[in-house]
Amino acid sequence: MKQHAASFSIGASGVDDTVAYINAQEEHHRARTFEDEFTAFLKRHGIAYDDRYVFG
DSSP: OOOOOOOOOOOGGGHHHHHHHHHTHHHHHHHSOHHHHHHHHHHHTTOOOOHHHHTO
């Protein structure tokens, strides 16, 4: 399995939601792959990407 890493920042008001997301991440990713979630994030925020460079 390929390993992926990314880094994002959040504001102080987003800490509780972020901690809850991290704590539920294993269960969450049983239903949705990291790749699906990451590309949805990029699209939601209007970030252009090329699969060849994002996922190798």
